[in-house]
Amino acid sequence: xxxxQISYDVAHLIGATVLMAGLQLLYQRRLFAVINTFAFxxxxxxxxxxxxxxxxxxxxxYVTAGIxxxxxxxxxxxxxxxxxxxxxxxxxxxxxxxxxxTMMAGVALVAxxxxxxxxxxxxxxxxxxxxxxxxxxxxxxxxxMMITRRNAVTQVVGFMALxxxxxxxxxxxxxxxxxxxxxxxxxxxxxxxxxxIFFFRIRERFDTLDxxxxxxxxxxxx
Amino acid sequence: xxxxxxxxxGLDNPLLWILALPLGAAGFLAVIRDWRxxxxxxxxxxxxxxxxxxxxxxxxPAPTKLFFIDxxxxxxxxxxxxxxxxxxxxxxxxxxRESEGNRLSDLHLxxxxxxxQAFLFTMxxxxxxxxxxxxxxxxxxxxxxxxxxxxxxxTREAIEAAWKYFILCSVGIGLALFGTIxxxxxxxxxxxxxxxxxxxxxxxRRAAEFQPDLLNLAFVFVLVGxxxxxxxxxxxxxxxxxxxxxxxxxxxxxxxxxxxxxxxALLRFKMLLxxxxxxxxxxxxxxxxxxxxxxxxAFMLYRRGDIKRLFAYSSIEHMGLxxxxxxxxxxxxxxxxxxxxxxxxxxxxxxxxxxxIISQNEGTKRIADIRGLTVSHPVLGxxxxxxxxxxxxxxxxxxxxxxxxxxxSTFAREPLLALPLAIALLLAFGALISRLQMxxxxxxxxxxxxxxxxxxxxxxxxxxxxxxxMALVLVAGLYLPAPLVAWFHTVARMLG
Numbered sequence: 202x203x204x205x206q207i208s209y210d211v212a213h214l215i216g217a218t219v220l221m222a223g224l225q226l227l228y229q230r231r232l233f234a235v236i237n238t239f240a241f242x243x244x245x246x247x248x249x250x251x252x253x254x255x256x257x258x259x260x261x262x263y264v265t266a267g268i269x270x271x272x273x274x275x276x277x278x279x280x281x282x283x284x285x286x287x288x289x290x291x292x293x294x295x296x297x298x299x300x301x302x303t304m305m306a307g308v309a310l311v312a313x314x315x316x317x318x319x320x321x322x323x324x325x326x327x328x329x330x331x332x333x334x335x336x337x338x339x340x341x342x343x344x345x346m347m348i349t350r351r352n353a354v355t356q357v358v359g360f361m362a363l364x365x366x367x368x369x370x371x372x373x374x375x376x377x378x379x380x381x382x383x384x385x386x387x388x389x390x391x392x393x394x395x396x397x398i399f400f401f402r403i404r405e406r407f408d409t410l411d412x413x414x415x416x417x418x419x420x421x422x423x
Numbered sequence: 424x425x426x427x428x429x430x431x432x433g434l435d436n437p438l439l440w441i442l443a444l445p446l447g448a449a450g451f452l453a454v455i456r457d458w459r460x461x462x463x464x465x466x467x468x469x470x471x472x473x474x475x476x477x478x479x480x481x482x483x484p485a486p487t488k489l490f491f492i493d494x495x496x497x498x499x500x501x502x503x504x505x506x507x508x509x510x511x512x513x514x515x516x517x518x519x520r521e522s523e524g525n526r527l528s529d530l531h532l533x534x535x536x537x538x539x540q541a542f543l544f545t546m547x548x549x550x551x552x553x554x555x556x557x558x559x560x561x562x563x564x565x566x567x568x569x570x571x572x573x574x575x576x577x578t579r580e581a582i583e584a585a586w587k588y589f590i591l592c593s594v595g596i597g598l599a600l601f602g603t604i605x606x607x608x609x610x611x612x613x614x615x616x617x618x619x620x621x622x623x624x625x626x627x628r629r630a631a632e633f634q635p636d637l638l639n640l641a642f643v644f645v646l647v648g649x650x651x652x653x654x655x656x657x658x659x660x661x662x663x664x665x666x667x668x669x670x671x672x673x674x675x676x677x678x679x680x681x682x683x684x685x686x687x688a689l690l691r692f693k694m695l696l697x698x699x700x701x702x703x704x705x706x707x708x709x710x711x712x713x714x715x716x717x718x719x720x721a722f723m724l725y726r727r728g729d730i731k732r733l734f735a736y737s738s739i740e741h742m743g744l745x746x747x748x749x750x751x752x753x754x755x756x757x758x759x760x761x762x763x764x765x766x767x768x769x770x771x772x773x774x775x776x777x778x779x780i781i782s783q784n785e786g787t788k789r790i791a792d793i794r795g796l797t798v799s800h801p802v803l804g805x806x807x808x809x810x811x812x813x814x815x816x817x818x819x820x821x822x823x824x825x826x827x828x829x830x831x832s833t834f835a836r837e838p839l840l841a842l843p844l845a846i847a848l849l850l851a852f853g854a855l856i857s858r859l860q861m862x863x864x865x866x867x868x869x870x871x872x873x874x875x876x877x878x879x880x881x882x883x884x885x886x887x888x889x890x891x892x893m894a895l896v897l898v899a900g901l902y903l904p905a906p907l908v909a910w911f912h913t914v915a916r917m918l919g
Contacts, residue, residue, distance in 0.1 A: 321636035324612045333608070340601055347594065356590060363597050370604045376616025377607050379556035383600065386560045390593060393567060397574075397589070 208256045209328055212373070215252055216335040218245040219369055220311065223342040223362055227303045232292045232354060236281045239358050243273035246365045249332075253372045256328075262372055265384045269368065272388050273361065280395050281354065287399070295351040303349050310341040332373030339366030357394050364391070437478040438490055438551055441500065444472045445507075445544035453537035458522065458529060461536040462515035468540060469504070469511040472547075476504035486624045491553035493624075495914050499550050499687055502765055506679045506772050507543045509888035513776045514539065514672035516885035520783050521670070527575070535575055535670070542568040542676065546684050555603045555621045558688055559596065562652065565681060566592045573669035584664035591661040592652055599648025599688075605641035606695070609633040623691060630698035638695065638702045645692045646708060652685035654739050655746060656716040666735035667788070671779030674731060678738040679772035683764055686742065690749060690918065697919035709750025710840065716743025717847040724854035729788050730781065733858060734774050737814060740851050741767045747844065748829045749918065751836070757915035759828035762903075766821040766896055770814045773892035777807040780885050781862075790858055795867030803882075806889045808863050813896050815855040816848060821899035 222242035229235045247269035254262030285292065296303070314337040322330040343363025347356050364387050371380045448468040455461040479497050486492075492500070518535070521527055527535070545568060549561035566589070574585035603621075610620035613632045619625045626633075647658065654662040666674045693709070696702045720740035727733040745767065748760030780803055781796065782788045796804035813820035826848065833841040 317640060321634065321640050322608065324634055325608055329608065333605075337601070340597070344594065347590075353586075360590070360593055360597070363594065367597055367600050367604070370601060374604050374608050375611065376620075377556075377604065377611075378618045378621060379554070379560070382560055383556060386563050390563065390567065393570075394589065394593075397586070 208252075212249070212252055212256065212328055213331055215245060215249040216332050216369060216373070219249060219365060220335050220338050220342075223339045223366070224304070224307050224311075226346055226358065226362055227307050227342065227349075228300050230294050230300075232285060232290070232294060232352070233282065235294060235355055235358055236278050239361060240274050240278040242362060242365055243269050243277070246369060247274060249369055250372045257375060259376070261381050264381045265368065265372060268381075268384050268388055269365075273365070273391075277361065277391060277395065281358075284395065284399055285354065290352070290354060294355055296349060297351055298349040303345065306345055306349075307342050310345060311338040314338040314341060326375060329373055329375055333370055336366045336370035336373060339363075339369060342366075353398065357391075357398070360394070361391055436484045437475050437482060438484050438492060440475040441472055441479070441504070441547055442490075442544065442551070444468055444475065445540040445547065449537045449541040449544060452540055453533060455533065455536070456529065458518060458532035458536070461533065462511075462518050465536050465539060466508070466511045466515055469508040469543065472543070473501075473504040473508045476501045486553055486622075488618050488622060489554050489557055490551050491622075491624055492551060493917075494910065495690075495917055496550045496687065498761075498765070498910075498914070499683060500547060502768055503543070503546050503550060503680050503684070506676065506768055509891060510672050510675050510679075510772060510776075511539065513675070513779065513885055513888045514670075516882070517670070517672055517779050517783070520882075520885075531575060535572065538568050538572050539672075539676075542572070546680055549684050550687060553622050553624055554618060555606060555623070558691075559600055559603050562599070562649070562685065562688060563596050565684065566596060566652070569665070569669075569673065569677060569681065572673045573665045575670055575673075576668070578668070580664075581668040584661075584668035588661040588665040591658070595648050595651025595658065597648070598644050598651075602641045602644030602646075602648055602692070605637055605644065606692070609637040609641065623695075626695060627698055630695050631700060633695075633699055635699055635701035638699055642692060642696055642702070642705055642708075645689065646705075646712070649685050649689040649692075650712060653682055653689065653742050653746065654716070655712045655743065656719040656739065659716065659719070659739050662739060663732045663735040666738070667729055667731040671731070671775055671782070674735070675772040675775035675779075678735070678775060679768040682738060682742050683768060686745065686749075686764070693749070694918060706750045706752050709746050711750075713743045713745070713747030713750055714840075714843060714847070716740065717747065717844070717851075719743075721847045721850035721854065724851055724858075727858075728790055730778055730790050730793065730862070731775075731788055733790065733855075734771065734778060734814075737774075737851065737855065738767075738771055740847075741771070741814070744826065744829060744844075744848075748832075751829075751833055751840075752919060753832065753836070754912065754915045755832040755835075756829060757918045758911050759825050759832060761911050761914055761918075762899075763822070763825035763829065766825050766899060767814075769892045769896050770810055770820070770822055773810045773889050773896070774807070774814060776885065776889040776892075777803060777810055780882065781807065790862060792868070793862045795865045796863045798864075799867035802886055803889075804863055806886065806893060808859065809893050809897075810889070811855055811859045811863075813893065815852045815859075819897070819900045821896045824900050 219242055222245055225238050229238055247266045250262050250266035250269055315334045318334040318337055340363050343359050343366055346359030368384055371377055452461050479492055545561045545565035549558050552558040570585050570589045574581050607621055610626050613629055614620045651658040666677055693705045696705050716739050720736045723736045745760050745763050748756045785793050813822050816823050816826045833844055
């Protein structure tokens with residue numbers, strides 16, 4: 202399987218869309234825009250999982266696609282919108298690093314992933330290789346977002362973007378077992394986070410969801 | 424036959440009971456209203472699980488697609504079940520005294536007991552999993568259950584600690600999953616699609632044919648990922664907070680068991696790399712991370728004002744030492760690492776048992792406010808002194824023996840590495856002894872000891888696990904039974 206074949210080209214296109222949405226997350230300045238971009242990324246991921254299910258003839262991947270579509274592209278964004286309104290969270294994104302530098306770092310991470318993954322996967326199928334490079338870029342960009350954004354909500358979105366990259370890698374790895382279980386486990390994790398923000402009223406208790414405030418208090422003052 | 428095919432152990436398999444008991448108990452405990460009953464059900468189930476785990480020492484079930492028991496993980500399964508049992512006894516006493524002060528509502532306690540068993544289940548699952556994916560899901564679930572327990576008191580500090588723990592460890596296990604996928608991709612061209620390419624037993628057999636570069640890349644992700652959960656510097660930031668703010672029985676199982684489980688996962692991947700033989704050597708990476716954890720925590724120990732945080736940093740120190748030992752590799756250093764894993768588990772959970780009672784008695788966790796423990800509470804105080812001396816590495820305890828073995832084998836092979844190791848150990852020793860002296864001796868602060876008879880009974884109950892652990896550590900320091908030594912040697916050879 203290589204370039205020119207429809208199964209490869211479509212998988213490549215969808216994978217690249219997930220990555221583009223990841224880069225897009227980095228330059229949003231409003232919280233709602235971040236959430237909408239994330240919903241778009243989840244939608245692209247659902248398409249990628251669905252396409253892999255079709256190409257690999259692996260029906261269980263449709264479940265992963267369904268989880269992505271219903272849970273991550275619909276329920277999570279709606280829940281986040283609701284949380285922000287309910288808890289009255291400040292709606293602009295606070296950055297720890299300027300948007301320009303973050304974008305540059307993001308691009309560098311994509312280059313790094315390609316340089317790392319392509320040489321070591323010479324034995325794997327072309328479809329797996331390139332999807333893996335894309336997936337690793339998405340993972341690293343999610344990590345970058347968690348590091349360079351200050352609000353807890355953007356950090357959670359960063360974590361979910363990272364997780365999107367992982368699921369992309371898992372569905373692209375041909376014949377990998379337990380992908381559905383892994384995506385369910387992640388969904389539980391994400392649901393817990395949202396539940397935690399709401400249930401603990403982090404907003405009320407800390408006045409801000411800013412992680413920096415959490416970290417300055419180390420409970421070890423003498 | 425059907426459950427064999429699905430990879431589940433059969434009814435005659437002790438492993439099924441070891442996993443099903445805590446899982447079933449988690450559901451059962453969630454519906455028991457009375458916390459007194461619940462805490463004893465908790466002890467009973469943990470006890471039965473421990474007995475079932477002892478069966479594994481005699482009967483070695485055949486590996487299935489999802490579960491297996493070999494020489495390496497059987498000892499961790501038994502250790503986990505044992506510390507799970509003693510901690511549940513301590514927990515019964517701790518909870519009884521805690522609820523006198525009405526710090527926890529009945530609903531919280533129901534939740535606490537259910538989560539305790541769920542946590543034991545996830546750890547035993549991670550240890551006995553024959554599938555890298557199952558292992559990952561188990562470690563992820565262990566993170567979730569502990570996050571919920573760390574935030575149990577609902578104070579500002581507890582929620583902050585839980586949040587930090589949650590975010591850092593979620594990223595950690597995310598990266599570990601990426602490493603796991605990469606390992607599957609290394610195995611898949613050789614072994615084909617499906618569950619075989621994720622099974623430890625199958626992968627170890629054919630590891631030599633895997634592509635080394637891919638394994639290298641995978642190991643970096645696995646090291647950072649599971650390394651976060653082990654608490655290796657510089658990924659340790661969650662550990663002191665999570666240990667300090669949760670209920671003390673949870674600190675005991677976090678330090679004594681969960682860190683071991685994460686390290687076990689890391690070591691399995693290391694074994695895969697060693698079996699391949701053409702990869703980069705994972706040893707130096709582990710040595711560097713181990714040493715930096717040792718140094719960081721040795722210095723941090725001097726600045727702690729909170730008793731639980733002090734011993735949380737000491738856990739980082741010891742996990743660093745164990746990682747260092749496995750990084751050095753070779754039969755002797757591996758032997759020392761395995762022994763130290765066991766000794767640290769027993770000693771550190773004993774310390775947290777003592778710390779739990781101390782902070783309940785004194786009503787504070789501040790080291791500066793704790794004075795003269797050996798005078799005011801002799802049995803507790805001397806048990807605490809003994810445990811801290813053991814963890815500081817004083818002979819004749821078991822911890823001394825394993826530390827001495829690590830140091831000795833390092834001196835024999837890499838004298839230059841042994842020097843910083845010795846310095847870090849001495850630094851940590853000094854910090855612990857100076858803190859111990861402040862807390863254990865001198866005049867106790869004037870206070871009228873108000874203790875009900877129920878408080879005294881639960882006090883004895885709380886002290887039993889502490890002294891039991893210390894007795895085991897002392898015996899191990901003086902005399903290790905020959906079969907145990909032989910068996911440690913076998914595992915040390917397996918680890919390469």
